Amino acid sequence: MSFFQPQVSKAQQKHKADPAHQPWVEKYRPKTIDDVSAQEHTVAVLRKTLTSTNLPHMLFYGPPGTGKTSTILALARQLFGPDNFRARVLELNASDERGITIVREKIKNFARQTPRAQVVSSDGKTHPCPPYKIIILDEADSMTQDAQGALRRIMETYARITRFCLVCNYVTRIIEPLASRCSKFRFKPLDPTSTSSRLAQIATAENVPVTDDVITALISTSHGDLRRSITYLQSASRLSMSTSPPTPVTASDIQEIAGVVPDAVINDFAATLGVEILSSDEMKVDGIRAKGFDDVRQKVKDIVRQGYSASQILSQLHDLVIEHPTLTARQKSRCALVFAEADKALCDGADEELWILEVGLRVHKALAS
Template sequence: MVGNDMMPWSEKYRPQKVAQVAHQDEVVRMLSSALDDGQGNLPHLLFYGPPGTGKTSTALALCRQMFGAQHFKARVLELNASDERGIKVVRDRIKTFAQTSVPEGRITNKETGRAVPAFKIIILDEADAITTDAQTALRRTMETFSLTTRFILICNYISRIIAPLASRCAKCRFMPLPMSAMRAHLSHIASGEGLSISTQLLDHMCEASEGDMRRAITTLQSTSRMAGPGGDMDDEALVTAACLVPESVLDDFEAAVLGSCSFKDMSLVLTNIVDDGYSVSQLILQFGRRIQENTRASIAGLSDLQKSAVVLKLAEAEAQMIDGADEWLQLQDIGGRLRETVQCATNQGSLRHTIQSV
């Protein structure tokens, strides 16, 4: 068994009770009511929302409180549907587990003193990766074994769950965590690990994680390892641990694409960024944040129409790279289009044409 010192902090500090789940008040209230009911009055559940918002942790905490450690393994089946996504797993593993009978008579959860519900729970993580045929087969399985089995479907994109399946579940939306909630939880972990960390660095970690608590905790652990025992946890360690683009590189990029240097010099700067191994997707994200903040002189001097054209081009390039486009070519294209946008400052018609062509 892995000791606590060797565990990922995202597992070490995973909520053990539903009430410990942060910033999902409506979900916690509904599930706590089901636990307090004591009658096993629990419908099928569909948890959906962005990554790192506590969906899987909430499902596991609910099962722990319902069944206790003594009955957890016998009553709970957890599957990651992105690995086992075809109809075969529905017909074999899921149906086989759903068919197993539940012991008759009152069984007590020794941890709570309450009766253990007379059903099993199947947790399907990343259920939006299940094929349509498999989801259709799963719908029938849910209907057939609803007396003895409850399902908790977990997904990022509820639109990828077929309507007949979604309609059989109580839907629970998990919202991205705000900065305040993430900061408080990271401070708790830092205190538990004996780390000294500034409020400013915590804020930078939260911004880099974009509402994903799991990512934020992993970044905190990586940054502490990067700093080393007794070392200073600073922005430099965070940039390395989180694979961010340094501010100095962003400054060079901004000066190249929004400044007055020659096209040849701009192309060289962009080539060096790629050659140095920086993620173009991460650069787009951080530069887009600069546009949104609108605090730097070269950006504040752009008109709203120009900023719109810049953001549209960044979005287009990101979509192209998701589809497998070459990073160097996309970065060169961004540079050329952004220079064109700056030069269109006095030609509104040309600028509107640029926006429409993106």
């Protein structure tokens, strides 16, 4: 073996996973910033960084599963290449290592190290390899106030050789002196078009036949969280392959995996309360308009026996009522007050069956008046 060949350590061999056994969220994680879905503004700004190699401290914030960590990791790989990545990038999850001790020891020690000279990349590509390191603090909103206070001084002291990227869900939990030192990038929940194209691409690569109904179910159950929708798709494909012969993935499979109450159950319950269910080719609703307390109570008992979560039932019933095209604004507002009261009661630990019954009766009364 030539001495000039890059040697792979035992640790690297150990952690090199077989792609067939990887979770799809890791297998299809963006390798470059151009692969990042839907965050056009952020990608456009960071693409300039690859040409100028001048990177500010950054603060990425937004809902889970929108590509925050994937974006900074892809950028770091493009900047430093596979050989320099480990030496130049420190990734910490601040929800685990969030105290002031970690900031004073681990982060400070890494930040003060002078980066080594550029090494020829083993992948045959030329990487900018700018003269600084990157420290990625994931879940930075979980850091204590003292830790955030200590971090701001380190950011100033070692700004010449170290850049920080703070990743968080709630930007309001980052102290103002820290936030003002960073360029802010807001990551939006993924729009249905971007999500559907990415899911279709993954399904094609994995040879999983999916219909438009399955994609729609994945989008509606994940609420803009691409990571969650990819996980649901992988779970559904495993479920379909477990049967003999394998069955195609259906929208009801996705709802079952996501813990969502099937549309037929919600529509049946809503029809019992007097909500007019618009005709659908897929959904046959046999719900009968309730005539009194006993009818609603029996329907609630049937639903509770199936083991669905009360908060999930009321959330989906709320969406159905509020988005209903034929109900009046007064009826919707009365129902919304009921749902709000029920949500508060359930958060306080109230009995689930009683509150489903309470909501059912009061919605029935609001629609009847």
